[in-house]
Amino acid sequence: MEAAYHPLKIPTSSLLPVAGVDNVPGPMVPPELKDVIAAYARLEQDIGALVKRRSAVACARCEKICCRPDVGEQALESWWLREVGRQAHGRWWPDDWRTRDQCAALGDTGCTLTAGKPMICWSFVCDLYTEVYEDLWDAALYSFLADLLWEVGQLTRKLHLEYATEEQALAHADKIATRVAWGRELLEEAKHLVDGSLDEVGRHRLLLSLMCRVPRFFRATTQRALLSRL
Numbered sequence: 001m002e003a004a005y006h007p008l009k010i011p012t013s014s015l016l017p018v019a020g021v022d023n024v025p026g027p028m029v030p031p032e033l034k035d036v037i038a039a040y041a042r043l044e045q046d047i048g049a050l051v052k053r054r055s056a057v058a059c060a061r062c063e064k065i066c067c068r069p070d071v072g073e074q075a076l077e078s079w080w081l082r083e084v085g086r087q088a089h090g091r092w093w094p095d096d097w098r099t100r101d102q103c104a105a106l107g108d109t110g111c112t113l114t115a116g117k118p119m120i121c122w123s124f125v126c127d128l129y130t131e132v133y134e135d136l137w138d139a140a141l142y143s144f145l146a147d148l149l150w151e152v153g154q155l156t157r158k159l160h161l162e163y164a165t166e167e168q169a170l171a172h173a174d175k176i177a178t179r180v181a182w183g184r185e186l187l188e189e190a191k192h193l194v195d196g197s198l199d200e201v202g203r204h205r206l207l208l209s210l211m212c213r214v215p216r217f218f219r220a221t222t223q224r225a226l227l228s229r230l
């Protein structure tokens with residue numbers, strides 16, 4: 001059986017060579033991928049705008065820095081994430097990004113990237129963060145948002161967009177476009193958990209439907225967050 005993708009077990013063959021990353025002269029993205037990179041960046045920014053409503057509260061109460069420099073480096077080692085970040089922010093990284101003792105994207109008030117973050121930056125959910133979820137439906141929405149991009153990027157059982165080379169991304173261009181569009185649909189659907197448009201039965205149905213389509217969403221942190229609000 002093929003090994004499932006895991007962000008902390010990075011297949012070294014998929015990482016970009018160190019040399020040359022800082023010398024990329026500018027956007028050299030294949031035309032077939034330009035629109036989908038822009039669509040992914042917009043999707044990530046829209047997820048981020050929602051997540052900020054809860055992370056701003058939780059992170060303000062916390063004195064630790066959970067952003068690890070090695071995790072942040074993935075934002076530049078990954079071809080896909082680097083191009084998404086460049087789409088959103090231009091060439092945002094400092095020359096010394098590899099030797100810094102904290103993530104190059106970490107600013108005085110938190111992460112400066114609105115798009116192009118490693119999957120784990122969205123998916124990592126600490127106890128303090130789950131404490132600021134409000135009711136059951138709020139917990140369902142924010143738990144779902146933590147895993148949506150991860151699911152969108154899963155191109156095959158073994159290949160995740162985060163670790164795809166430019167050639168692999170090009171070979172999967174149509175699939176990436178389909179999955180980003182699917183992610184957008186799921187995001188719009190998931191908002192109905194909290195926007196008052198559904199009755200109680202409708203929200204339960206929607207929650208079940210989201211769990212079936214995005215199985216990763218129903219992981220241990222989500223289970224705890226939901227169970228504590230039943």
Ligand code: SF4
Pocket residue numbers: 066067068071072075103104105106107110111112113117118121
């Ligand atoms: S959230 Fe931002 S600052 Fe933190 S590790 Fe990820 S990219 Fe770096």
